[in-house]
Amino acid sequence: MVAANSPTENVSEKCPVNHETIEAFLPSDSKAENLNVEPKCPVNPEAMKAFLPNNTESKQPEAESKCPVDPESMKAFLPPDQKAPTPPTEGCDSNSISTTNYMPAPNQNRAEDQNKDLSLDREVSTIPRGGESSESYWVYPSEQMFFNAMKRKSWTPSEDDMATVVPIHNAVNEMCWKKILEWEALHENKCGGPKLIKFQGKPRDYTPKARLRNLFGYKLPFDRHDWTVDRCGKPVRYVIDFYSGKADPNSPSSVSFYLDVRPAVSVEGVMDRIRRLFSD
Numbered sequence: 001m002v003a004a005n006s007p008t009e010n011v012s013e014k015c016p017v018n019h020e021t022i023e024a025f026l027p028s029d030s031k032a033e034n035l036n037v038e039p040k041c042p043v044n045p046e047a048m049k050a051f052l053p054n055n056t057e058s059k060q061p062e063a064e065s066k067c068p069v070d071p072e073s074m075k076a077f078l079p080p081d082q083k084a085p086t087p088p089t090e091g092c093d094s095n096s097i098s099t100t101n102y103m104p105a106p107n108q109n110r111a112e113d114q115n116k117d118l119s120l121d122r123e124v125s126t127i128p129r130g131g132e133s134s135e136s137y138w139v140y141p142s143e144q145m146f147f148n149a150m151k152r153k154s155w156t157p158s159e160d161d162m163a164t165v166v167p168i169h170n171a172v173n174e175m176c177w178k179k180i181l182e183w184e185a186l187h188e189n190k191c192g193g194p195k196l197i198k199f200q201g202k203p204r205d206y207t208p209k210a211r212l213r214n215l216f217g218y219k220l221p222f223d224r225h226d227w228t229v230d231r232c233g234k235p236v237r238y239v240i241d242f243y244s245g246k247a248d249p250n251s252p253s254s255v256s257f258y259l260d261v262r263p264a265v266s267v268e269g270v271m272d273r274i275r276r277l278f279s280d
Contacts, residue, residue: 106141107148116159118143123170127177130195130230138196140170172242172257179261180229180238186272191232199227209260210241219243226264237264 108120120142127138141149143162146169150157157165177196184194202224206214214220221241229236238261245256263269 106145108142108144109148110144111148111151114147114159118147118159118162120144125170125177126174128193128195130197140173141166168255172259175257175259176225176227176240176261179259180227183238183261183263183272183276184229184231186275187231189232194236195230197228197230197235199225201225207239207241221260236268237266238262239264 110117122142122145123140125138125140129135129138143166146166147157147159147162181194203222205224206220207224210221210224221243223242225240225242227238227240229238241260243258243260245258247256248254263272
């Protein structure tokens with residue numbers, strides 16, 4: 001906002017307070033002259049200048065590169081039947097953060113300090129995609145997208161590691177979906193099978209089960225995801241704790257994971273856990 005060009009040099013020449021008006025606020029039996037009140041301005045003109053606009057425009061700080069508006073908060077001000085426009089690229093917009101994976105729009109651009117080109121190819125998963133997406137299945141990120149995501153989270157990824165890290169990431173997600181299907185098998189599904197609506201990473205939001213295990217000497221999970229599944233139109237949330245598995249003595253360089261996949265705590269979720277407990 002531009003400051004108004006109001007003159008301030010004559011502020012001391014004229015008092016902004018009417019002296020006759022002051023008497024209205026004095027006791028009825030005491031007039032200003034009887035109290036020896038000098039007819040001077042009761043407002044310090046120099047102090048008053050601090051509340052007047054300057055003659056020059058204030059310098060605005062340079063805007064930060066990130067969006068100053070919380071995309072999720074912005075949606076509360078939109079009409080219920082109106083959706084924010086879909087941006088062509090990642091930017092300051094209510095849709096710059098996807099509500100299906102809580103991540104910015106896919107970024108296939110080469111990073112500024114990147115040393116070598118990375119693959120832009122993306123692998124189609126076996127996980128059916130629910131919700132309003134036009135895609136039938138979820139698509140995994142490319143090496144370039146994975147590299148950019150790690151840079152955005154202030155990690156220091158290596159381009160040479162992407163060819164190994166991305167397939168591991170994809171395989172772990174396929175394993176998660178396989179375990180969710182084992183839980184979903186407890187429920188009859190006549191709608192073409194369950195579909196994944198959205199997922200969210202919560203690496204430091206430890207579950208009560210993980211904290212309890214930690215009290216007994218087990219390590220805390222290195223990551224946590226919440227996956228929401230469409231079960232014939234009903235959203236069902238699953239909690240996944242990711243643990244580092246035991247190393248294979250025959251293959252020391254191999255990577256091992258342990259996934260604790262179970263329904264989130266609810267009446268139906270607890271019943272499913274009890275059913276699996278006695279059926280396994």
